[in-house]
Amino acid sequence: MGILNKLLGIPPVGSEHGHLLDHMLEIVHWFMLFLGLGWGIFIAYALFRFRRKNHPKASYSGVTGNASSHIEIGVIVTEVILLLGFAFPLWATRVDEFPDPDVRVNAFAEQFKWSFQYPGADEKFGMTNRFLMSSANPIGIDPEDPNGLDDIVVPELFLPKGKKVEIAVTAKDVIHNLALVRMRIAQDADPGKVSRMWFVPSAIGDSEIICGQLCGAAHGNMKSLLHVVDQKSFEGWAKDAPKFKDSPFGAEAAKKLGLAPAAATLPVAPAPAETPAPAGAPAATPAPAEAEVK
Ligand SMILES: [Cu+2]
The missing domain is CATH 2.60.40.420 (Cupredoxins -  blue copper proteins)
Structure with missing residues (x-):
């Protein structure tokens, strides 16, 4: 099991396809950690870099340059890979074909x-x-x-x-x-x-x-x-x-x-109450209802 899955307390796998799901979970969590850390560092940097003391007047032109667009495209590409490369194929193995069950x-x-x-x-x-x-x-x-x-x-x-x-x-x-x-x-x-x-x-x-x-x-x-x-x-x-x-x-x-x-194998139960049920009503149930099957 991956480090992050272990850290998050994911219980051990008990099915044949389970490790595929855990693998995807591990990748998604690494990606989320990377994104969370990245955004956290960026916010801390922006708070310091553009603090009021040094910038008493807001800049109305904002950020220039393509760095943010490149990062956004990178995130989209990663998400598409996760979805098309991992999630869809894994989902397909569960729902496309049902084998003859044992x-x-x-x-x-x-x-x-x-x-x-x-x-x-x-x-x-x-x-x-x-x-x-x-x-x-x-x-x-x-x-x-x-x-x-x-x-x-x-x-x-x-x-x-x-x-x-x-x-x-x-x-x-x-x-x-x-x-x-x-x-x-x-x-x-x-x-x-x-x-x-x-x-x-x-x-x-x-x-x-x-x-x-x-x-x-x-x-x-x-x-x-x-x-x-x-x-x-x-x-x-x-x-x-x-x-x-x-x-x-x-x-x-x-x-x-x-x-x-044979009567001997029957569980001891009182005879069902003989109450005539109106036509179309559900079948009468034995009373008291001390069913073995709960
Ligand atoms: Cu429920």
Whole structure:
């Protein structure tokens, strides 16, 4: 890592493309330091050189000569090189082509937490519907879609090292931003819109997930954890993680679809209240809502 990045406390890189971004960050910071120092020295010089004692009367003709134009052209050329030579190509590697991912995750943002949906062993996401969202079914998995029964919904992100990861990001309420600082990538989470991002985690370890858009009073607490593990641990985690059908809400759905797991594997939960819902209303949720999936 460059000297300036280290000095500024940039956390270590954890993704394959991350060093390219750090490289650009280092160059931009050197350029900013050079500009800041240059302007600072110039202002100090001007304050002294044109002090009132020696120049009681202002000069209305001002500076003559081309030095300032040359400096300005130099700054513009440097900025164009930064933009066209570094920023655009780097951006293109993230957004031009999305490779076939090894791992797909859907991320749902809400005030003030994250939910991550994995497709489970069938590698198919269950359909989600915002009218089905509740505390027992936080991302609104459609209980009539059998693809959703083995889906995993968790508040923290688990990813395998060295695999192509694609995350589809959306929001339930206001605009958020899934910021994976150590992965050197972030994507806006907009309500009613799905935005994708892809990267390859390159270092095993835990790092913070933060919300990168000021989204309300507890925005600063909208944190979670990203766990990058080896492929074997990832598979083990996916096998053991609670599935949608293991949650009280999902178990009801599985029963209706005739796919109920053995009673012994079901978590002990009180029977859902049998309140007749008006036609077109969201599906009734079990009460009390003691969902395993939060
Ligand atoms: Cu947020």
